[in-house]
Amino acid sequence: MIETNRDLSYCDCRLCPRECGVDRTRGIRGFCAAGSSLRIAWAGLHRGEEPPLIGFNGSGTVFFSGCTMQCRFCQNSQLSRRHMGSEVTANELGRICLDLEAAGAANINFVTGTHFVPGIIEALTWARARGLSLPVVWNSSGFERREVLEQLSPYIDLWLPDLKTLNPRVSGPLFHTEKYPGVVEKAVSWMAASPVRGIPWAHDGVTDTLRVILRHLVLPGHIDDTREVLSWWSCNRVPGMVLSLMTQYIPTPRTKPIVPDRPLNTEELDRLSGLIDQFAITEGFIQEPEDTDLALWLPDFSRDLPFPPRFARSLWSWRTADTKDG
Ligand code: SF4
Structure with a gap:
Protein backbone atom coordinates (compact mmCIF):
# COMPACT_ATOMS: atom_id res chain seq x y z
CA MET A 1 0.00 0.00 0.00
CA ILE A 2 1.42 3.41 -1.00
CA GLU A 3 1.51 5.87 1.87
CA THR A 4 4.10 8.40 0.75
CA ASN A 5 3.36 11.13 3.25
CA ARG A 6 0.95 12.56 5.75
CA ASP A 7 -1.45 13.83 3.10
CA LEU A 8 -1.79 10.39 1.49
CA SER A 9 -2.22 8.33 4.61
CA TYR A 10 -5.00 6.16 5.97
CA CYS A 11 -3.27 6.20 9.38
CA ASP A 12 -3.99 9.84 10.23
CA CYS A 13 -6.60 10.38 7.57
CA ARG A 14 -6.69 13.84 6.01
CA LEU A 15 -7.61 12.73 2.52
CA CYS A 16 -10.51 15.17 2.37
CA PRO A 17 -11.22 18.57 3.97
CA ARG A 18 -13.02 16.92 6.91
CA GLU A 19 -9.48 16.06 8.14
CA CYS A 20 -10.78 13.50 10.65
CA GLY A 21 -7.25 12.44 11.64
CA VAL A 22 -8.39 8.87 12.40
CA ASP A 23 -6.35 5.71 11.88
CA ARG A 24 -8.41 3.82 9.32
CA THR A 25 -5.88 0.98 9.26
CA ARG A 26 -6.91 0.16 12.83
CA GLY A 27 -10.62 0.08 12.09
CA ILE A 28 -11.33 3.60 13.33
CA ARG A 29 -13.81 5.30 11.05
CA GLY A 30 -14.08 8.99 10.21
CA PHE A 31 -16.98 10.91 8.70
CA CYS A 32 -16.97 8.80 5.52
CA ALA A 33 -16.95 5.55 7.54
CA ALA A 34 -14.54 3.99 5.01
CA GLY A 35 -11.88 1.48 5.98
CA SER A 36 -8.39 1.32 4.54
CA SER A 37 -9.14 -1.27 1.84
CA LEU A 38 -10.51 -0.20 -1.51
CA ARG A 39 -14.21 -0.94 -1.72
CA ILE A 40 -16.11 -0.77 -5.00
CA ALA A 41 -19.62 -1.60 -6.11
CA TRP A 42 -19.63 -1.73 -9.88
CA ALA A 43 -17.44 -1.25 -12.95
CA GLY A 44 -18.51 -1.22 -16.56
CA LEU A 45 -19.13 0.73 -19.73
CA HIS A 46 -21.45 3.65 -19.05
CA ARG A 47 -23.11 5.85 -21.65
CA GLY A 48 -24.89 8.25 -19.30
CA GLU A 49 -21.99 10.72 -19.11
CA GLU A 50 -21.17 13.89 -21.08
CA PRO A 51 -20.57 13.17 -24.82
CA PRO A 52 -16.75 13.61 -24.78
CA LEU A 53 -16.51 10.88 -22.12
CA ILE A 54 -18.53 8.23 -23.92
CA GLY A 55 -16.49 7.54 -27.07
CA PHE A 56 -17.75 4.57 -29.09
CA ASN A 57 -18.44 2.13 -26.28
CA GLY A 58 -18.92 4.15 -23.11
CA SER A 59 -16.90 5.52 -20.23
CA GLY A 60 -15.06 2.88 -18.15
CA THR A 61 -16.77 3.78 -14.91
CA VAL A 62 -15.77 2.54 -11.46
CA PHE A 63 -18.17 3.30 -8.58
CA PHE A 64 -16.61 3.35 -5.11
CA SER A 65 -18.46 2.64 -1.87
CA GLY A 66 -18.65 5.35 0.80
CA CYS A 67 -18.43 9.12 0.40
CA THR A 68 -16.95 12.14 2.13
CA MET A 69 -20.04 14.29 1.47
CA GLN A 70 -23.17 12.29 2.39
CA CYS A 71 -25.41 14.71 0.46
CA ARG A 72 -28.98 14.47 1.67
CA PHE A 73 -30.25 14.13 -1.90
CA CYS A 74 -27.69 11.50 -2.93
CA GLN A 75 -28.99 9.30 -5.75
CA ASN A 76 -26.39 6.62 -4.95
CA SER A 77 -27.18 6.29 -1.25
CA GLN A 78 -26.79 2.49 -1.51
CA LEU A 79 -23.08 3.29 -1.94
CA SER A 80 -22.57 6.53 -0.04
CA ARG A 81 -24.54 5.63 3.11
CA ARG A 82 -24.96 1.85 3.02
CA HIS A 83 -21.48 1.08 1.64
CA MET A 84 -22.81 -1.57 -0.73
CA GLY A 85 -19.77 -3.12 -2.40
CA SER A 86 -16.85 -5.48 -1.99
CA GLU A 87 -13.26 -4.96 -0.92
CA VAL A 88 -10.63 -5.28 -3.63
CA THR A 89 -6.87 -5.01 -3.56
CA ALA A 90 -5.09 -2.31 -5.53
CA ASN A 91 -3.93 -4.97 -8.00
CA GLU A 92 -7.52 -6.16 -8.44
CA LEU A 93 -8.66 -2.61 -9.17
CA GLY A 94 -5.74 -2.28 -11.62
CA ARG A 95 -6.90 -5.49 -13.33
CA ILE A 96 -10.44 -4.09 -13.59
CA CYS A 97 -9.00 -0.99 -15.32
CA LEU A 98 -7.15 -3.22 -17.82
CA ASP A 99 -10.35 -5.20 -18.42
CA LEU A 100 -12.25 -1.96 -19.08
CA GLU A 101 -9.64 -0.96 -21.66
CA ALA A 102 -9.84 -4.40 -23.31
CA ALA A 103 -13.65 -4.00 -23.48
CA GLY A 104 -13.29 -0.77 -25.45
CA ALA A 105 -13.83 1.86 -22.74
CA ALA A 106 -13.06 5.44 -23.78
CA ASN A 107 -11.44 6.21 -20.43
CA ILE A 108 -11.23 5.12 -16.80
CA ASN A 109 -13.77 7.14 -14.82
CA PHE A 110 -13.36 6.96 -11.03
CA VAL A 111 -16.60 8.02 -9.33
CA THR A 112 -16.28 9.40 -5.79
CA GLY A 113 -12.86 8.01 -4.93
CA THR A 114 -11.52 10.79 -2.69
CA HIS A 115 -11.47 8.62 0.43
CA PHE A 116 -9.41 5.96 -1.42
CA ALA A 123 -3.90 0.58 -8.69
CA LEU A 124 -3.07 2.99 -11.52
CA THR A 125 0.67 2.50 -11.01
CA TRP A 126 0.16 -1.28 -11.24
CA ALA A 127 -2.07 -1.02 -14.32
CA ARG A 128 0.12 1.52 -16.16
CA ALA A 129 3.11 -0.82 -15.71
CA ARG A 130 1.02 -3.49 -17.46
CA GLY A 131 -0.03 -1.38 -20.40
CA LEU A 132 -3.03 0.69 -19.31
CA SER A 133 -3.10 3.56 -21.79
CA LEU A 134 -6.57 5.09 -21.34
CA PRO A 135 -7.01 8.61 -20.00
CA VAL A 136 -8.22 8.78 -16.39
CA VAL A 137 -11.17 10.91 -15.27
CA TRP A 138 -11.52 12.09 -11.64
CA ASN A 139 -15.27 12.31 -11.03
CA SER A 140 -15.77 13.91 -7.61
CA SER A 141 -17.79 16.23 -5.41
CA GLY A 142 -15.12 18.94 -5.65
CA PHE A 143 -14.72 18.72 -1.86
CA GLU A 144 -10.99 18.11 -2.10
CA ARG A 145 -7.76 19.15 -0.42
CA ARG A 146 -5.20 20.84 -2.61
CA GLU A 147 -2.37 18.83 -1.02
CA VAL A 148 -4.07 15.59 -2.10
CA LEU A 149 -4.96 16.88 -5.58
CA GLU A 150 -1.32 17.84 -6.15
CA GLN A 151 -0.23 14.24 -5.60
CA LEU A 152 -3.12 12.76 -7.54
CA SER A 153 -2.70 15.08 -10.53
CA PRO A 154 0.08 13.12 -12.36
CA TYR A 155 -2.32 10.18 -12.66
CA ILE A 156 -5.30 12.19 -13.95
CA ASP A 157 -6.14 13.43 -17.45
CA LEU A 158 -9.49 15.15 -16.86
CA TRP A 159 -11.05 16.63 -13.74
CA LEU A 160 -14.82 16.15 -13.45
CA PRO A 161 -15.78 17.97 -10.23
CA ASP A 162 -19.15 19.19 -9.00
CA LEU A 163 -19.77 22.74 -7.98
CA LYS A 164 -22.90 22.02 -5.99
CA THR A 165 -23.43 25.42 -4.37
CA LEU A 166 -21.60 28.54 -3.21
CA ASN A 167 -24.14 29.10 -0.44
CA PRO A 168 -23.04 27.91 3.03
CA ARG A 169 -26.66 28.07 4.21
CA VAL A 170 -27.36 25.30 1.69
CA SER A 171 -24.16 23.29 2.12
CA GLY A 172 -24.44 23.20 5.91
CA PRO A 173 -27.73 21.31 6.14
CA LEU A 174 -27.41 19.39 2.86
CA PHE A 175 -23.71 18.38 2.93
CA HIS A 176 -22.94 18.61 6.66
CA THR A 177 -20.34 21.35 6.15
CA GLU A 178 -20.49 25.08 5.68
CA LYS A 179 -16.90 24.85 4.39
CA TYR A 180 -17.97 23.38 1.04
CA PRO A 181 -18.28 26.67 -0.93
CA GLY A 182 -14.83 27.96 0.07
CA VAL A 183 -13.21 24.55 -0.44
CA VAL A 184 -14.78 23.84 -3.83
CA GLU A 185 -13.92 27.29 -5.22
CA LYS A 186 -10.25 26.73 -4.39
CA ALA A 187 -10.26 23.10 -5.58
CA VAL A 188 -11.85 23.88 -8.95
CA SER A 189 -9.56 26.87 -9.48
CA TRP A 190 -6.58 24.65 -8.74
CA MET A 191 -7.83 21.97 -11.15
CA ALA A 192 -8.32 24.60 -13.86
CA ALA A 193 -4.68 25.67 -13.52
CA SER A 194 -3.21 22.18 -13.18
CA PRO A 195 -1.17 20.72 -16.06
CA VAL A 196 -3.30 17.63 -16.81
CA ARG A 197 -3.19 16.28 -20.35
CA GLY A 198 -6.90 16.57 -21.08
CA ILE A 199 -9.08 14.61 -23.51
CA PRO A 200 -10.13 15.57 -27.04
CA TRP A 201 -13.59 17.03 -27.64
CA ALA A 202 -14.66 17.19 -31.27
CA HIS A 203 -17.55 19.60 -31.78
CA ASP A 204 -18.79 22.13 -34.32
CA GLY A 205 -16.01 21.22 -36.76
CA VAL A 206 -13.17 21.79 -34.27
CA THR A 207 -11.39 19.59 -31.75
CA ASP A 208 -10.66 21.13 -28.36
CA THR A 209 -8.76 19.62 -25.46
CA LEU A 210 -10.89 19.43 -22.33
CA ARG A 211 -9.14 19.44 -18.95
CA VAL A 212 -12.07 20.24 -16.65
CA ILE A 213 -15.79 19.53 -16.94
CA LEU A 214 -17.54 21.33 -14.09
CA ARG A 215 -20.90 19.86 -13.12
CA HIS A 216 -23.69 21.77 -11.42
CA LEU A 217 -26.96 20.16 -10.34
CA VAL A 218 -29.73 22.74 -10.39
CA LEU A 219 -31.82 22.47 -7.22
CA PRO A 220 -35.56 23.24 -7.10
CA GLY A 221 -36.22 26.42 -5.13
CA HIS A 222 -32.57 27.51 -5.49
CA ILE A 223 -32.28 29.17 -8.89
CA ASP A 224 -30.65 32.16 -7.20
CA ASP A 225 -27.90 29.82 -5.98
CA THR A 226 -27.49 28.55 -9.54
CA ARG A 227 -27.23 32.19 -10.63
CA GLU A 228 -24.34 32.63 -8.18
CA VAL A 229 -22.61 29.52 -9.56
CA LEU A 230 -23.01 30.69 -13.17
CA SER A 231 -21.73 34.14 -12.22
CA TRP A 232 -18.65 32.50 -10.63
CA TRP A 233 -18.23 30.42 -13.75
CA SER A 234 -18.36 33.42 -16.07
CA CYS A 235 -15.59 35.12 -14.05
CA ASN A 236 -13.35 32.07 -13.56
CA ARG A 237 -13.63 29.93 -16.67
CA VAL A 238 -10.47 29.23 -18.60
CA PRO A 239 -9.78 27.52 -21.96
CA GLY A 240 -10.18 23.76 -21.70
CA MET A 241 -12.90 24.05 -19.04
CA VAL A 242 -16.60 23.59 -19.81
CA LEU A 243 -19.78 23.58 -17.79
CA SER A 244 -22.24 20.69 -17.51
CA LEU A 245 -25.65 21.71 -16.17
CA MET A 246 -27.74 18.91 -14.72
CA THR A 247 -31.49 19.24 -14.33
CA GLN A 248 -32.42 15.73 -13.21
CA TYR A 249 -32.93 16.49 -9.50
CA ILE A 250 -34.99 13.68 -8.00
CA PRO A 251 -37.07 14.65 -4.95
CA THR A 252 -36.27 13.09 -1.62
CA PRO A 253 -37.95 13.90 1.71
CA ARG A 254 -34.51 13.99 3.37
CA THR A 255 -33.86 17.47 1.94
CA LYS A 256 -36.92 19.17 3.42
CA PRO A 257 -37.26 22.06 4.20
CA ILE A 258 -34.06 23.21 2.45
CA VAL A 259 -35.12 21.85 -0.95
CA PRO A 260 -38.79 21.41 -1.89
CA ASP A 261 -39.98 17.85 -2.42
CA ARG A 262 -40.44 18.14 -6.21
CA PRO A 263 -38.39 18.23 -9.43
CA LEU A 264 -37.54 21.49 -11.23
CA ASN A 265 -40.68 23.16 -12.55
CA THR A 266 -41.25 24.91 -15.89
CA GLU A 267 -40.70 28.38 -14.44
CA GLU A 268 -37.33 27.31 -13.01
CA LEU A 269 -36.26 25.72 -16.29
CA ASP A 270 -37.21 28.97 -18.07
CA ARG A 271 -35.17 31.00 -15.57
CA LEU A 272 -32.24 28.65 -16.12
CA SER A 273 -32.44 29.29 -19.88
CA GLY A 274 -32.42 33.03 -19.17
CA LEU A 275 -29.32 32.69 -16.98
CA ILE A 276 -27.50 30.73 -19.67
CA ASP A 277 -28.16 33.65 -22.05
CA GLN A 278 -27.34 36.27 -19.44
CA PHE A 279 -23.93 34.76 -18.72
CA ALA A 280 -23.27 34.07 -22.42
CA ILE A 281 -22.67 30.36 -21.86
CA THR A 282 -22.30 29.07 -25.40
CA GLU A 283 -20.28 25.89 -24.84
CA GLY A 284 -20.85 22.93 -22.56
CA PHE A 285 -23.59 20.48 -21.80
CA ILE A 286 -27.11 20.60 -20.45
CA GLN A 287 -29.62 17.82 -20.02
CA GLU A 288 -32.80 18.14 -21.96
CA PRO A 289 -35.96 17.42 -19.93
CA GLU A 290 -36.66 14.37 -22.12
CA ASP A 291 -33.30 12.91 -21.01
CA THR A 292 -34.73 12.42 -17.56
CA ASP A 293 -34.87 8.65 -17.18
CA LEU A 294 -35.35 7.78 -13.51
CA ALA A 295 -33.75 4.36 -13.98
CA LEU A 296 -30.56 6.06 -15.22
CA TRP A 297 -30.38 8.64 -12.45
CA LEU A 298 -31.50 6.23 -9.71
CA PRO A 299 -29.32 3.15 -10.32
CA ASP A 300 -29.97 0.03 -8.26
CA PHE A 301 -26.63 -1.41 -7.18
CA SER A 302 -28.31 -4.46 -5.67
CA ARG A 303 -28.58 -5.75 -9.26
CA ASP A 304 -25.76 -7.04 -11.48
CA LEU A 305 -26.53 -4.24 -13.95
CA PRO A 306 -27.61 -1.17 -11.94
CA PHE A 307 -28.46 0.93 -15.01
CA PRO A 308 -30.84 0.44 -17.94
CA PRO A 309 -29.16 -1.85 -20.53
CA ARG A 310 -29.17 0.88 -23.20
CA PHE A 311 -26.94 3.00 -20.94
CA ALA A 312 -24.48 0.48 -19.54
CA ARG A 313 -22.70 -2.84 -19.83
CA SER A 314 -21.47 -4.54 -16.70
CA LEU A 315 -17.90 -5.84 -16.39
CA TRP A 316 -17.64 -6.21 -12.64
CA SER A 317 -20.21 -6.19 -9.84
CA TRP A 318 -19.82 -6.55 -6.09
CA ARG A 319 -22.67 -9.08 -6.24
CA THR A 320 -20.75 -11.59 -8.30
CA ALA A 321 -17.13 -10.68 -7.62
CA ASP A 322 -14.72 -13.26 -6.26
CA THR A 323 -12.69 -10.88 -4.10
CA LYS A 324 -11.33 -10.47 -0.59
CA ASP A 325 -14.68 -10.33 1.17
CA GLY A 326 -17.03 -11.26 -1.69
S1 SF4 B 1 -11.52 10.55 3.81
FE1 SF4 B 1 -13.00 9.96 5.42
S2 SF4 B 1 -11.81 9.60 7.28
FE2 SF4 B 1 -10.49 10.70 5.80
S3 SF4 B 1 -10.70 12.86 6.33
FE3 SF4 B 1 -12.24 12.45 4.76
S4 SF4 B 1 -14.13 11.85 5.83
FE4 SF4 B 1 -12.44 11.76 7.31
Missing part, protein backbone atom coordinates in the same frame (compact mmCIF):
# COMPACT_ATOMS: atom_id res chain seq x y z
CA VAL A 117 -6.75 8.10 -3.17
CA PRO A 118 -3.72 6.08 -1.92
CA GLY A 119 -5.21 2.79 -3.15
CA ILE A 120 -6.26 4.33 -6.47
CA ILE A 121 -2.74 5.66 -7.10
CA GLU A 122 -1.38 2.20 -6.32
